[in-house]
Amino acid sequence: MATTDALETLRVRRDGAVLSADIWAPPMNLLGPELVRDLVSLLQHAEADASLRVLVFRSADPDYFIAHVDVERIAAYRQEAARLAGEPSIGLLFRHLSASRLVTIAQVAGRARGAGSEFALACDMRFAARESAIFAQPEQAFGLAPGAGGIQHLVRLMGRGRALEALLSADDFDADLAEHYGWINRAVPAAALDAFVTALAQRIAGLPAGARGLLKERVDAIALAPVSEFRRDSDLFLEASRDSDAKRAMQNATRRGFQTREGELELGHVIADLLAR
Amino acid sequence: MATTDALETLRVRRDGAVLSADIWAPPMNLLGPELVRDLVSLLQHAEADASLRVLVFRSADPDYFIAHVDVERIAAYRQEAARLAGEPSIGLLFRHLSASRLVTIAQVAGRARGAGSEFALACDMRFAARESAIFAQPEQAFGLAPGAGGIQHLVRLMGRGRALEALLSADDFDADLAEHYGWINRAVPAAALDAFVTALAQRIAGLPAGARGLLKERVDAIALAPVSEFRRDSDLFLEASRDSDAKRAMQNATRRGFQTREGELELGHVIADLLAR
Amino acid sequence: MATTDALETLRVRRDGAVLSADIWAPPMNLLGPELVRDLVSLLQHAEADASLRVLVFRSADPDYFIAHVDVERIAAYRQEAARLAGEPSIGLLFRHLSASRLVTIAQVAGRARGAGSEFALACDMRFAARESAIFAQPEQAFGLAPGAGGIQHLVRLMGRGRALEALLSADDFDADLAEHYGWINRAVPAAALDAFVTALAQRIAGLPAGARGLLKERVDAIALAPVSEFRRDSDLFLEASRDSDAKRAMQNATRRGFQTREGELELGHVIADLLAR
Numbered sequence: 039m040a041t042t043d044a045l046e047t048l049r050v051r052r053d054g055a056v057l058s059a060d061i062w063a064p065p066m067n068l069l070g071p072e073l074v075r076d077l078v079s080l081l082q083h084a085e086a087d088a089s090l091r092v093l094v095f096r097s098a099d100p101d102y103f104i105a106h107v108d109v110e111r112i113a114a115y116r117q118e119a120a121r122l123a124g125e126p127s128i129g130l131l132f133r134h135l136s137a138s139r140l141v142t143i144a145q146v147a148g149r150a151r152g153a154g155s156e157f158a159l160a161c162d163m164r165f166a167a168r169e170s171a172i173f174a175q176p177e178q179a180f181g182l183a184p185g186a187g188g189i190q191h192l193v194r195l196m197g198r199g200r201a202l203e204a205l206l207s208a209d210d211f212d213a214d215l216a217e218h219y220g221w222i223n224r225a226v227p228a229a230a231l232d233a234f235v236t237a238l239a240q241r242i243a244g245l246p247a248g249a250r251g252l253l254k255e256r257v258d259a260i261a262l263a264p265v266s267e268f269r270r271d272s273d274l275f276l277e278a279s280r281d282s283d284a285k286r287a288m289q290n291a292t293r294r295g296f297q298t299r300e301g302e303l304e305l306g307h308v309i310a311d312l313l314a315r
Numbered sequence: 316m317a318t319t320d321a322l323e324t325l326r327v328r329r330d331g332a333v334l335s336a337d338i339w340a341p342p343m344n345l346l347g348p349e350l351v352r353d354l355v356s357l358l359q360h361a362e363a364d365a366s367l368r369v370l371v372f373r374s375a376d377p378d379y380f381i382a383h384v385d386v387e388r389i390a391a392y393r394q395e396a397a398r399l400a401g402e403p404s405i406g407l408l409f410r411h412l413s414a415s416r417l418v419t420i421a422q423v424a425g426r427a428r429g430a431g432s433e434f435a436l437a438c439d440m441r442f443a444a445r446e447s448a449i450f451a452q453p454e455q456a457f458g459l460a461p462g463a464g465g466i467q468h469l470v471r472l473m474g475r476g477r478a479l480e481a482l483l484s485a486d487d488f489d490a491d492l493a494e495h496y497g498w499i500n501r502a503v504p505a506a507a508l509d510a511f512v513t514a515l516a517q518r519i520a521g522l523p524a525g526a527r528g529l530l531k532e533r534v535d536a537i538a539l540a541p542v543s544e545f546r547r548d549s550d551l552f553l554e555a556s557r558d559s560d561a562k563r564a565m566q567n568a569t570r571r572g573f574q575t576r577e578g579e580l581e582l583g584h585v586i587a588d589l590l591a592r
Numbered sequence: 593m594a595t596t597d598a599l600e601t602l603r604v605r606r607d608g609a610v611l612s613a614d615i616w617a618p619p620m621n622l623l624g625p626e627l628v629r630d631l632v633s634l635l636q637h638a639e640a641d642a643s644l645r646v647l648v649f650r651s652a653d654p655d656y657f658i659a660h661v662d663v664e665r666i667a668a669y670r671q672e673a674a675r676l677a678g679e680p681s682i683g684l685l686f687r688h689l690s691a692s693r694l695v696t697i698a699q700v701a702g703r704a705r706g707a708g709s710e711f712a713l714a715c716d717m718r719f720a721a722r723e724s725a726i727f728a729q730p731e732q733a734f735g736l737a738p739g740a741g742g743i744q745h746l747v748r749l750m751g752r753g754r755a756l757e758a759l760l761s762a763d764d765f766d767a768d769l770a771e772h773y774g775w776i777n778r779a780v781p782a783a784a785l786d787a788f789v790t791a792l793a794q795r796i797a798g799l800p801a802g803a804r805g806l807l808k809e810r811v812d813a814i815a816l817a818p819v820s821e822f823r824r825d826s827d828l829f830l831e832a833s834r835d836s837d838a839k840r841a842m843q844n845a846t847r848r849g850f851q852t853r854e855g856e857l858e859l860g861h862v863i864a865d866l867l868a869r
Contacts, residue, residue: 141756141760161753162752162753162756162757162760163753163754163756163757164753177526178522178523178526178527178530179522179523180523181523181524181525181526182525182526183526183529183530183533189530189533189534189537190537191752193534193537193538194537194751194752195751195752195753196497196751197471197472197473197497197538198439198468198471198472198534198535198537198538198539199438199439199440199441199472199497199499199500200440200497200500201534201538202418202439202440202531202534203439203440203500203515205530205534206418206439206519206522206527206530207515207518207519208522209518220750220751220753220754222753223753223754223757238757238761241761241763241864242760242761244864245732245733245760245762245864245867246732246733246734246735246837246838246841246867247735248735248736248832248835248837248838249731249732249735249736249737249828249832250732250760252737252828252832253732253737253743253759253760254756256737256743256824256825256828257743257747257752257755257756257759258752259821260743260744260747260748260752260817261747261751261752261755262752263537267536270533271533274526274529274533278525278526278529281525283523283525284523284525287523310518310521310522313522313523454803455799455800455803455804455807456799456800457800458800458801458802458803459802459803460803460806460807460810466807466810466811466814467814470811470814470815471814473774474748474749474750474774474815475716475745475748475749475811475812475814475815475816476715476716476717476718476749476774476776476777477717477774477777478811478815479695479716479717479808479811480716480717480777480792482807482811483695483716483796483799483804483807484792484795484796485799486795540814544813547810548810551803551806551810555802555803555806558802560800560802561800561802564800587795587798587799590799590800
């Protein structure tokens with residue numbers, strides 16, 4: 039597997055038709071240019087290998103699945119997405135992932151906030167460790183709106199009221215509440231999660247692939263928002279992130295512990311403090 | 316706050332950027348011309364005050380949030396809505412509320428039936444007292460269909476099967492079942508509800524407002540039905556309410572305790588008796 | 593009730609405005625030409641009888657609600673549907689059922705897989721025995737995609753992630769998980785199910801019928817997919833079922849116990865074994 043050996047931020051292993059990728063971008067799995075670059079390479083590799091059917095995403099960091107984007111390198115990570123999405127947008131990259139012929143499963147332990155949540159939402163299914171998984175779309179705290187598909191997916195999965203609660207509060211949701219609201223398929227006890235996801239991935243991979251692409255197409259015709267809506271959210275995020283208020287909010291937060299491993303463990307609780315002028 | 320001091324049926328208090336309105340239209344918080352008039356005034360006031368960000372609706376009556384419309388004054392309350400909605404329709408008034416730049420939260424204790432449920436559904440979020448809140452769309456019992464957005468919201472929030480159950484049965488749903496079906500965001504123990512909603516309202520109000528309007532627009536582009544659909548339901552309700560069968564059903568029910576405080580406590584259970592010819 | 597006396601596979605009884613049909617097509621309630629023929633006759637009879645308002649579907653077999661289609665008689669059962677649907681398609685027949693002026697309730701005990709699940713999904717509401725009901729869309733195991741509305745309904749009821757889990761895994765879902773995901777309205781203890789559904793059916797039948805058709809129309813304008821989408825899924829199923837791989841998979845499975853009463857009790861668990869080359 040030459041093309042995946044070179045990945046810096048993904049530890050890949052194959053078991054039959056299932057490819058598992060453990061995210062490992064210390065110190066906290068920020069979605070920066072390196073991780074986006076590697077996700078693009080992995081996808082290109084996997085989609086080109088007709089013997090692969092299922093992709094499972096895990097994290098090698100027990101506290102962070104994907105923390106969120108690296109707010110200091112927005113232009114750079116967006117550019118890496120263009121290689122596969124055709125445009126500098128992780129929203130469009132994530133939509134490409136959703137529309138892939140591959141079946142994708144997010145196995146989430148630890149924190150999945152912002153684009154980390156949106157990456158999980160872009161996968162076909164999401165299963166999370168009941169004791170440790172945390173989901174959030176904290177963009178509003180910085181005067182931003184989610185730009186990588188979070189709005190498109192959350193509103194369709196949980197309805198207007200619950201999506202507005204999650205999006206406007208910018209708060210942390212634990213796995214049980216995320217399951218209750220439909221953010222994820224199921225919360226599973228951490229000790230059982232790996233076996234559960236592995237069995238499901240192998241089961242799906244073992245069934246005939248004949249109508250799988252067709253099935254996903256029919257589902258996505260109903261439930262996957264068109265490219266234009268993902269592009270619009272992506273553009274609005276980029277535009278707002280260049281606003282001086284948003285920049286100041288991100289700088290203030292970063293000075294106080296945002297984008298640090300310790301500083302974000304309880305981000306939902308401390309986010310207001312991080313923003314103090 | 317000159318404009319809200321004059322309100323007869325709403326007791327308003329302000330805490331920072333959060334405005335709370337307690338509904339108080341004795342004897343049972345019917346949605347009649349006075350309450351609609353005051354809701355219009357409140358909204359006009361609040362939307363014009365740039366320092367306000369969040370509106371919380373509560374009831375001062377522990378048994379009734381909003382009972383439903385005053386069936387004896389349909390033309391009059393509709394006319395009051397025209398001042399803000401541009402047309403005599405509470406469905407269009409409620410849609411205006413949903414599309415407002417203000418974040419709106421319904422804190423429901425007691426009964427929210429018919430237009431009371433629809434008012435809560437028009438708010439951005441709904442939290443209800445586990446022990447006392449009751450939701451219903453009883454229109455079918457009178458040969459009517461909900462005309463103020465109930466169909467539009469319930470089908471999108473809970474799907475076809477559960478919405479049809481609620482709409483066709485005209486029955487009462489307690490807070491737990493309403494939460495389970497997605498009618499509300501969450502059922503919260505009554506003793507904890509006020510603190511929960513207050514904290515959420517203050518949290519939202521304290522975050523930067525920069526992208527809030529944009530976020531609501533993007534959400535509503537997905538999940539808020541167009542004006543034309545609200546208008547159609549509203550017109551159909553008005554038309555059906557003029558039908559002689561519906562009029563007779565409402566008159567019979569009123570003679571037997573409908574539109575009285577005691578007579579509606581268990582409306583879901585007794586509604587068939589109220590309709591006897 | 594001359595027209596329903598002649599039904600071979602449906603045992604019909606009437607109680608006021610409620611007509612109940614118990615499915616009885618031994619040995620396992622396969623959906624073959626006889627059952628489709630009788631469902632068409634029942635619907636034609638019931639829709640023509642203005643005094644009927646509610647249709648309840650039950651099974652006389654405690655282990656099977658409807659097992660799935662008879663894979664050896666696909667052309668024949670499709671042809672029977674044409675009598676009511678105008679085209680040889682049970683997907684279009686089921687959509688006709690959904691759009692009927694009659695209120696339809698599926699009371700599910702035992703297994704409802706494939707078209708059995710899709711028939712329940714086509715009803716206005718679904719209530720299932722907590723201890724015995726099992727739902728599945730096993731089509732992917734044969735290289736097929738559901739062709740009778742399962743995709744259209746499941747995605748709208750449970751969202752993209754959970755629908756993909758159910759559709760791609762082809763696995764069995766018990767009543768509690770089906771309720772949690774929104775596949776059904778509620779799981780009810782088996783001992784209480786009949787009384788629950790009977791009371792609901794009689795309640796609905798006892799309310800004025802004036803606005804009932806209008807209400808269903810307004811709901812379906814939001815949540816019932818257009819005929820063209822049902823037709824497309826139906827055509828794709830037929831096409832794929834003629835593929836040599838799918839035929840071989842069905843033949844292999846049938847040799848090993850598929851389409852037998854005993855062989856399908858735990859179909860979700862044994863389906864991979866049934867497919868062995």
